[in-house]
Amino acid sequence: MADADTPPTLDDVAHYAGVSTATVSRFINKSGKVSKRTQVRVEEAINTLGYTPNFAARFMAAKRTFTIGAIIPTMENAIFARGLQAFQEALNDHGYTLLVSSSAYKPQAEEEQIRTLVARGADGLLLIGHDRKPEIYDYLDRQQVPVLVAWSYDETARAPSVGFDNKTAMQALAERVLSMGHRHIGMISGISEGNDRARRRIEGVRAALQGFGLDPATLSPLEVPYNISDGDLALETLMSRPTPPSVVLCGNDVLAAGALRGAKRLGLDVPRDVSITGFDDIELAQVVSPALTTVHVPHREMGRRAAEELIAMVQEKRAGISFKLETTLVDRGSVARRDG
Amino acid sequence: MADADTPPTLDDVAHYAGVSTATVSRFINKSGKVSKRTQVRVEEAINTLGYTPNFAARFMAAKRTFTIGAIIPTMENAIFARGLQAFQEALNDHGYTLLVSSSAYKPQAEEEQIRTLVARGADGLLLIGHDRKPEIYDYLDRQQVPVLVAWSYDETARAPSVGFDNKTAMQALAERVLSMGHRHIGMISGISEGNDRARRRIEGVRAALQGFGLDPATLSPLEVPYNISDGDLALETLMSRPTPPSVVLCGNDVLAAGALRGAKRLGLDVPRDVSITGFDDIELAQVVSPALTTVHVPHREMGRRAAEELIAMVQEKRAGISFKLETTLVDRGSVARRDG
DNA sequence: TTGTAGGCGTTATCAG
DNA sequence: CTGATAACGCCTACAA
Numbered sequence: 129m130a131d132a133d134t135p136p137t138l139d140d141v142a143h144y145a146g147v148s149t150a151t152v153s154r155f156i157n158k159s160g161k162v163s164k165r166t167q168v169r170v171e172e173a174i175n176t177l178g179y180t181p182n183f184a185a186r187f188m189a190a191k192r193t194f195t196i197g198a199i200i201p202t203m204e205n206a207i208f209a210r211g212l213q214a215f216q217e218a219l220n221d222h223g224y225t226l227l228v229s230s231s232a233y234k235p236q237a238e239e240e241q242i243r244t245l246v247a248r249g250a251d252g253l254l255l256i257g258h259d260r261k262p263e264i265y266d267y268l269d270r271q272q273v274p275v276l277v278a279w280s281y282d283e284t285a286r287a288p289s290v291g292f293d294n295k296t297a298m299q300a301l302a303e304r305v306l307s308m309g310h311r312h313i314g315m316i317s318g319i320s321e322g323n324d325r326a327r328r329r330i331e332g333v334r335a336a337l338q339g340f341g342l343d344p345a346t347l348s349p350l351e352v353p354y355n356i357s358d359g360d361l362a363l364e365t366l367m368s369r370p371t372p373p374s375v376v377l378c379g380n381d382v383l384a385a386g387a388l389r390g391a392k393r394l395g396l397d398v399p400r401d402v403s404i405t406g407f408d409d410i411e412l413a414q415v416v417s418p419a420l421t422t423v424h425v426p427h428r429e430m431g432r433r434a435a436e437e438l439i440a441m442v443q444e445k446r447a448g449i450s451f452k453l454e455t456t457l458v459d460r461g462s463v464a465r466r467d468g
Numbered sequence: 469m470a471d472a473d474t475p476p477t478l479d480d481v482a483h484y485a486g487v488s489t490a491t492v493s494r495f496i497n498k499s500g501k502v503s504k505r506t507q508v509r510v511e512e513a514i515n516t517l518g519y520t521p522n523f524a525a526r527f528m529a530a531k532r533t534f535t536i537g538a539i540i541p542t543m544e545n546a547i548f549a550r551g552l553q554a555f556q557e558a559l560n561d562h563g564y565t566l567l568v569s570s571s572a573y574k575p576q577a578e579e580e581q582i583r584t585l586v587a588r589g590a591d592g593l594l595l596i597g598h599d600r601k602p603e604i605y606d607y608l609d610r611q612q613v614p615v616l617v618a619w620s621y622d623e624t625a626r627a628p629s630v631g632f633d634n635k636t637a638m639q640a641l642a643e644r645v646l647s648m649g650h651r652h653i654g655m656i657s658g659i660s661e662g663n664d665r666a667r668r669r670i671e672g673v674r675a676a677l678q679g680f681g682l683d684p685a686t687l688s689p690l691e692v693p694y695n696i697s698d699g700d701l702a703l704e705t706l707m708s709r710p711t712p713p714s715v716v717l718c719g720n721d722v723l724a725a726g727a728l729r730g731a732k733r734l735g736l737d738v739p740r741d742v743s744i745t746g747f748d749d750i751e752l753a754q755v756v757s758p759a760l761t762t763v764h765v766p767h768r769e770m771g772r773r774a775a776e777e778l779i780a781m782v783q784e785k786r787a788g789i790s791f792k793l794e795t796t797l798v799d800r801g802s803v804a805r806r807d808g
Numbered sequence: 809t810t811g812t813a814g815g816c817g818t819t820a821t822c823a824g
Numbered sequence: 825c826t827g828a829t830a831a832c833g834c835c836t837a838c839a840a
Binding site for chain 1: 474475518520521522523524525527528535542544545546549552553556557560565566567568569570572577581583584586587588589606607612695696725726728729751752754756757
């Protein structure tokens, strides 16, 4: 009886098969150079012993893990899920494994997770948005771990990114609303501190106002966490202002769904009494009623491209190349025309 | 100039501080036994060098990673998100890090991910549901990695579990519907193969039918993937049967939201023309209209308890103890009373 | 309190 | 094609 209390190692397999560890290693890594006969012997040994290579040891010796890490702000809603799924699929196609962590929108947590993932040997990292302390990028440089940012395109940022321009996307939506006659815009945004996506979306609305000859300073966005109930309450706050807005632009579809719920709660009809818009175009946008007019983001394409770019950075040891995706407006009926 | 092209190691820190690696190691692991003076020296060395311990090396030497792995069927919707968030928070409170992977409901992918996580040194694993090949449990035993199953309570299963009884939960809902006069039940289920939750929910409905003196065999659930559009199409299929159901029980809230959309598309009023129910009580259930009558699952409590139990299993090297959570019915108006 | 040294499981170099 | 053997970075008795 062999010891059943400790996982089998390369050594065990080698002994069992009557060859050296080097040979077993070669077989496992398919580096050719192994005769047909020994191949079957080794394979059998592996199977009967139930051997699995130890990543840690492998990593120490080879410095590669074929693992990519991703840290997303939240798993509590579907915003990042779809793109991440595509990211993972593309990664798998190339033989890489994805490890995900969620920071709950806390910069501190994100920083720890970055260190964890790096220390665990992630070959590359996917992060959401550009906003974070420069020291983090310094650290990543020192550790020589390639980073790619998604969900936000910004050429001027320190890290390469695959995403869309949050500002112009939101600006286009705001312009559409303005062109439909709305003049009093309310906005429910996510917390903008440490979140360039949220911030740029606000900027987009301001730019649109300016373009229509209105004062950008009149926009005072309500910043709340990205939960349905927050959107619900925020809508109530906005509507109880002295001059309530005729349209409420929300930072994302989740907030918009909440706003919709809030409107219903207050007995307001959407879009007759107040128009509401979202951002992201997740499935949620299509099941609420009225369905949300929103900004469609090509989530899956973003995920796939990000995976390909990051893998290229890792394998070719080169700097990342940013890629800008286009968003489109989707009109679904949660916005009504307004006269004057 | 030191070499700037490779991350600093324990050795570097030791040299810089003028002590041995053992001392630095002791300092890092806070094993006491380090004089105040050397402490500051080491700390400074670590900071100026920007040192981060290498997990792989650490794992090889110490066999512990303080990391827990979790594999969920999907990230595409919020079903698992909430519980997982709580799981992660509880883990963090105890000094553990969570690594998540999604299998996209593919047993093959799940198996690979289990191996990956184990090989990476996960101290313990959280899996969803009991259904999987026995070899996987054998493998886990051999590797001595504790596993806990969530989202499904089953004393008779091989692995310990923290969850609820999917059958009785669904049975209670079906009984409620029956007691409201419905006699023709339609069901949209997730794919039940390899998914004990889905299977047990179907069983629950059958048990309820039996209890009301109806033939359980008359229930022919439509099995579809867990997407909104699948629920939408499935509802159409059900309603175009010779004798359409008066109520459609859905395997989860996502399918129910889809069914709701399908009903709207067909010009059917819910619940007047057809009643619809969900399962899970995720936020989605409250934003669709009508809001969904569904089964409330204590997601956060489940996540927290799972974390505590799994950590106990890891630290005390003991078998897991199953824990059963209670679910409750939430009546929100998507079911109407039916005469006869 | 501190240092020395062996070992953890792989990979990879270099001889056979 | 195959086999020794030296790293890889850290932890932890065992000594001092």
